[in-house]
Amino acid sequence: MELPIVLWSLRMTPSQATSYMPFFMVYGSEAILPTDLDYGAPRVRAYDEQGAEASLEDAMDQLDEACNDALLRSAKYQQDLCWHHGHLVQGQAFNIGDLVLCLIQDNKNCHRLSLPWEGAYVITEVLRPRTYKLKTIDDRVFINTWNIE
Structure with missing residues (x-):
């Protein structure tokens, strides 16, 4: 019974490599929590049906920028990992009698x-x-x- 809760928390935690939430990377929008709907969070109250179409087009443009940004951040993260391993992880050498x-x-x-x-x-x-x-x-x-x- 705990699995959906754990999966939700993993999907809502920003990745260290991309600094975006996996939910955003898959669906292209920020998730609305059930508690936001129940208690009328400001972004839920500010939702306007007429402006949703224009907002969707803007979100699609921002999604392309976010994907490119995530790709660059991921590449930088992997380069940093390679540098860390190459410079900070030392090889082991042994001597006779060890x-x-x-x-x-x-x-x-x-x-x-x-x-x-x-x-x-x-x-x-x-x-x-x-x-x-x-x-x-x-x-x-x-x-x-x-x-x-």
Whole structure:
């Protein structure tokens, strides 16, 4: 029973990327809340049937401008995300002797509560940047090389 309320709140919250409400982006107008109709909000009382046709044409022009504005804001938002990731998220480099866990590549026999990591392994050799040779803690050599990208 809560789903319609949650969906309504999501559709009425302005997006961080476009700064427009999803309802506006889909329907091209601001939503009128049921409480606005019940209690006679100023914009409901100011509605004029004769001026609605001219107002609709103006709203259509504003809708094109709003869509272009939302497209530009979304592109800027994505550029900012790329910059943030490229400049602020640092890659990890390991040294010989560091303990690491490896991501399990074949999760065919795993269920959803299984750990996604295996190990611990010790780095024995740095082959090139971000590529390492590993061994288990009890000194058995791990045959494959490990690339952290």
